Amino acid sequence: MPKLKFLLVPLLVVVAAGLGVWLHAADRSAGDTWHSAGTEVPDRIDVYATVQRIDAAGREAVLRVLAVPRGRFGEDDGAAPTAELRLLNSSSLRGDQVFPAHQRISGADLPIALSGGTVTDYPFDSYDAKIQFAAEMNGEQAPVLFTLDKVDSLFGLSVHAYEAANGVGGAEVRFSRSGGVLIFAVFMMITMWGLAIAVLLGAKHLVSRRRGLVWPSFGFMAATLFALAGFRNIAPGTPPIGSLLDYTAFYWAEAVIAVSVVVAVVAGAITERANAEPR
Template sequence: MRWRSPMWTAGVVLAGIVVAAGAGVWVHAAERTAGDTWHSVGADEPDRVDVYATVQKVDAVAREVTVRVLVQPRGSLGEDDGAAPTADLTLLNSSSLRGDHTFPAHERIASTDLPIALTGGAVTDYPFDGYDSRIQFAAVQGGKPVPVQLTLDKVDSLFSLSITGDAGAGLEIRLTRATSVLVFALFMMFAMWAIAAAVALGARHLIARERGLVWPAFGFMAASLFALAAFRNAAPGSPPIGSLLDYTAFLWAEVIVALSVFTSVVAGSVAEKRT
């Protein structure tokens, strides 16, 4: 029949590959577009301080996000096109992990990394964990408060950034796992259960047919036990042991594989003695 011909099979396989690759490109483009977006809040007066903040890295275990901050005084507040302030400039921030920064007058301003604490969520909810934080800035130059405009973007590809509120020169943000991380983590769960099921079915075949001690089969089962551990450690974001990924897939898969190896060897030994 036509649908059984090699050309038809090759066409179906090629079409499946194209669809899968196209879906991957679409997800990548959507995440890249979301990552390239930026959010701006605060004053837009000519004489102001622009603060460019970039989310560099989210450390869910340490419950902090590292934000790279670049300050540029505008108008009469800066010189050399915003490279240096005309008077001592102090940047006040919402970080509870590091104090405020003071930039001396007429000296070039360099970017600085600022750790900001995260609230809410738990890393053990991986890959469905999410965290909240507030990024806010104020500035004082020459002993007087000056207007501030905050521009925020993100480069950490493992997390998605969404804005939940704003007030003055501050933003309430929500950080969740990126779509690619979520898809890969779900695939890992499915793969772990699939490997465990394959090992269990192989063990059932050996035991039911009394095949004895089939060492190549035992080698495959034992290798699966250690391969699952290495596969789990490849999870993006390096979640700690005890996360949702472990309780829904990894630990169960390890138990099933270990029991399959043990019962197969015991049953094989009994069968060998009979023969």
């Protein structure tokens, strides 16, 4: 039996580590997924857009966009356009991009406005965006092949509809918190409630047993009160105060701990005073 217990601990560690590796692989595979829409004719403009970051509080997504002219529209293996290239986009935050003829094209960061959702729903908030690109070469519309992927590890990306008509390439996308963020946020909620219940049980023991002023116990309780605030502030994505995380766990945990400390100290002081009085 002791040998079985000795082997059980390493086995549980291996299982937990294996589960973590599997979750990481699944989250990474979802993050490496790319989507494309448009036409694949030889003469076209390839538009590569990568989601660099999602600013939930500012309600915008930042895309790094690179246009590559193909066929008769490009030269030097797509590094430069043969004529003036105008890249039209759906961003309401910045105008269209213009690339002079025969000059090397460089990538640019493009902000896209987000709709729907609110950051106070963290960690279950999600946002929608309509991303579209069209192109013109010397006033002539050029077909577009649009490719979208992401590098922001805090959000997942899913496509609801594709736009691939009249030379336009685009997609209607939804950004939601990644699996890693959801797991950590739920872990934070459980931990907050666990610490609050632990302090409550400790205070109940001190009061019911009339232990008086047990300063090491009070130090642990008070430290937990302030430690939870720091713990809450490391939530991935830095959610604002007043989010769902706060209303379901943080506020309640802080209230339970604060009341437990006050009640335990007051009851302990009363007990110490009663014990000190001459009989």
